[in-house]
Amino acid sequence: MNSKETGDRIKIAVQKSGRLTEHSMDLLVRCGLSYSRGKDRLICYGENMPIDVLLVRDDDIPDLVQEDVCDLGIVGLNIIEESALALRADGASRLFDQVATLDFGQCRLSFAVPRGTPYRDAGSLAGKRIATSYPRTVSDYLERNGVDANVVVFSGAVEIAPSLGRADLICDLVSSGETLKAHDLQEVATVLESRAALIRTPVELAPAKARWVERLLQRIEGVLQVKESKYIMLHAPRAALKEITALLPGSEAPTIMTLEGTDDKVAVHAVCRENVFWETLEQLKEVGASSMLVLPVEKMLA
Ligand code: ATP
Ligand code: ZN
Numbered sequence: 001m002n003s004k005e006t007g008d009r010i011k012i013a014v015q016k017s018g019r020l021t022e023h024s025m026d027l028l029v030r031c032g033l034s035y036s037r038g039k040d041r042l043i044c045y046g047e048n049m050p051i052d053v054l055l056v057r058d059d060d061i062p063d064l065v066q067e068d069v070c071d072l073g074i075v076g077l078n079i080i081e082e083s084a085l086a087l088r089a090d091g092a093s094r095l096f097d098q099v100a101t102l103d104f105g106q107c108r109l110s111f112a113v114p115r116g117t118p119y120r121d122a123g124s125l126a127g128k129r130i131a132t133s134y135p136r137t138v139s140d141y142l143e144r145n146g147v148d149a150n151v152v153v154f155s156g157a158v159e160i161a162p163s164l165g166r167a168d169l170i171c172d173l174v175s176s177g178e179t180l181k182a183h184d185l186q187e188v189a190t191v192l193e194s195r196a197a198l199i200r201t202p203v204e205l206a207p208a209k210a211r212w213v214e215r216l217l218q219r220i221e222g223v224l225q226v227k228e229s230k231y232i233m234l235h236a237p238r239a240a241l242k243e244i245t246a247l248l249p250g251s252e253a254p255t256i257m258t259l260e261g262t263d264d265k266v267a268v269h270a271v272c273r274e275n276v277f278w279e280t281l282e283q284l285k286e287v288g289a290s291s292m293l294v295l296p297v298e299k300m301l302a
Helices: 021-030 058-066 077-089 135-144 178-182 207-228 238-247 278-286
Strands: 010-015 035-037 043-046 051-056 072-076 097-101 107-114 129-132 150-153 169-174 185-194 196-200 230-237 255-258 265-272 290-296
Touching: 010 021, 010 058, 010 207, 021 051, 021 207, 051 058, 058 072, 058 077, 058 196, 072 077, 077 135, 077 185, 077 196, 097 207, 129 135, 135 150, 135 185, 169 185, 178 185, 196 207, 230 238, 238 265, 238 278, 278 290
Parallel strands: 010 051, 010 072, 129 150, 129 169
Antiparallel strands: 035 043, 043 051, 072 196, 097 196, 107 169, 107 185, 230 265, 230 290, 255 265
């Protein structure tokens, strides 16, 4: 039976074209997925796993997952939060699950005022007109801080609202801060720290699908761990073992092996869950380590 037709396949919603697209596809490829792109270029068909990728606008991803059109979705926490607030306000009984946070798409949702405007704390927002594409998140923030202000919804180009006289300040996504600078705006407070995350349908999956999702989640966890991890091998004087293992960044119990023909030296092998920098190697050398080798880790499964 060809599972392509049976609805047994997992559908993942990914941003069609934008800041998250390349990272999202790269993550899936690192999880072992190889795919071919459909003629309409809106679906990528997994060739070696029962997984298909739907390419959509990022704003549509939470709803697609909430409505079980897709089983999984990769989207920013900023969009997740805004959608979750909308769904809760609409009385949704069960919400999509956030199952993992990922290591890309970092940005923050921040208030920014025209340079020189005084700002002390949330109280300074009282009575102001705030332009944003995240009205629910901003309103929720205002409510939590007991502040009354006017939220003006902009679907794009939020940063031009103050110079157009449409708002007193903005609340928008910032990463480097260059866009704000170019519009003479100054970041004053952060509402939300965001990064990409993986969400899952609120509907229970059939067992075969559930197993694949579980498998994919494990692989994603492995991919995230592996990126920083290094395998380190070195020779160490037995007497300096304690000092040496203490210097290995983020390593669990290292493997100690005897070296043929010597009693006072051993070989140490360890997985370091953090990058190993030259400085660390130099410190290791100082306490007696030699023949050091640092290797990238390709795959990891706990
Ligand atoms: P779409 O056409 O899919 O709606 P978009 O224009 O809304 O695209 P992008 O600008 O590609 O979206 O941003 C996608 C996501 O990338 C954001 O929702 C956010 O999570 C993340 N991101 C990271 N850094 C930034 C940034 N500096 N500005 C905007 N978004 C950022
Ligand atoms: Zn969008």
